[in-house]
Amino acid sequence: MLKIGDFSTLAQVSIKTLRYYDEAGLLEPEWVDPENGYRYYAARQIARLHRILALKDFGFSLEEIGRLLGEGVNAEQMRGMLVLQQAEQKKRVEEEGDRLSRISSRIRLIEKENDMAYDVVLKTVPKQKIASVRETIANYPSVGALYGKVASGLGPGMASAGIPVALWHDHEYKEKDVDAEAGFYLRQDVAAGGGVTVHELAETTAACTVHNGAYKRLSEAYDALLRWVAENGYQIAGPTRELYLHCTKPVRQDDETYVTEIQVPVRKQPVAGSQ
Template sequence: MFKIGEFSKLMQVSIRMLRYYDEQGLLKPAKIDPFTGYRMYSTEQIPRLQEILLLRDSKFSTTEMKAIMKARQEIDLRSELEKKKIQIEKEIQLEQDRIEKINHAVKELKDRKFQMYCNINYKKVETFWIISKRERIPTYFHEGLLWKELCAFVEREHIVISQNIYNNVAIYHDREHKDHDVDVEVGMLVTTPGKEKDGFTYRQVEPIDKMAYAMVYGPYSNLGNAYEQIAYWLESHQEQMAEKPSRQICHIGEGDGVSPEEYLTEIQIPLK
């Protein structure tokens, strides 16, 4: 089972929203520790959370969500989604992305095919030096701006980047998933430290004796499903997350001149 912060990070849903779903009776914790009061969650709750998020993203109100979830019949959920689809199609063109998401979700609910595109295992990660930029950014989607700043600084200062198996890392310092004001650090591996300047820092990244990692193939949209798969893997292997930042490494990405289907991203979760 997972503490609320751990479940938040793996499911990419903020603690605030998990507590709200608890208060509204949509998703109660699987267990509450009688001594600490900690809310505990299980992988068995992931499908229900997925349906809640689907309804939320499809503009269903909390009252509507309660009624649909109470029915607990897939055919009812599909029917309600189709009604919402018709409603959205009458709205402005900016809603087109939302309609496509509903179409995709309805197909998944009908076929029950939640396909994964990742391999999961664990390994030991040694310490390494990076030149990095760490900031609180509005959302995770703004991470690219940090990378642009870092790459420009590296090029301007003629910094030599390590040509190892990989040469980059993103470190997520928040202990939970957050929708806004996220603490992100982006770094590029170097062989030797240099002089800090303009908010760019040289530092050694902490070694991890036991790191769960997932090699995720395909577009970045696969990452959300990969985190869910990691949750199943951790519980089935009776592993516990350490209270340390998670990481991501881009092995093949948009800067490599390949199609999104050829991307390769590594997710790393420190374990106890």
């Protein structure tokens, strides 16, 4: 029979923690003196304590451990729980590895540009209704002409139009004959017609960055963004979106107050060779 202090020394677990485990029903002392409430442990109980510590290390919460130790869980059930935990742990390892990759990628970008440059953020973009026209246009800047078409096509529906957006459907950079879709996010449903299509963009995960400044330097943002996608093991999974968060009418290519968000839908590249 060991007093809590002795047991604590033996097992390298603090007295506080032992009391907490007692209270939580994880490890009750072999005997409690009804006179003074002193807890007395048996050396044999260190085995159970070790099991608790091991399970805790595996990532189980104390509550889960309580369930695992409490009911008559046999080896087979325990194995099942461990396999589940193993799967979660694998995910965790992968996530932390990805995070490391993002940090490293950012460091490389700073070293290359010697500037804090662009912050790329992975976020889930919700589904979104859009009214747009899709055409093959001469080059990127000429997308501006399409917004007039959308506006006139919508007519009074323009009232529920949100921010202007462009979608680039090509899979690579094109000097000419660009497959472009231009339109407005919609706050409410609106009737299509007049060459304007209303449809819904599905929810997607996208790598995003914001470009503050003139359009002529937008390519720098693209550089950083595509670099990020490649370096972090993603692949492009849909048309790139450009959200014109701030611009003017008429559009000036060199207005430094413009704010543009670029979103590249991505999915994790099937791992090959990574652990």
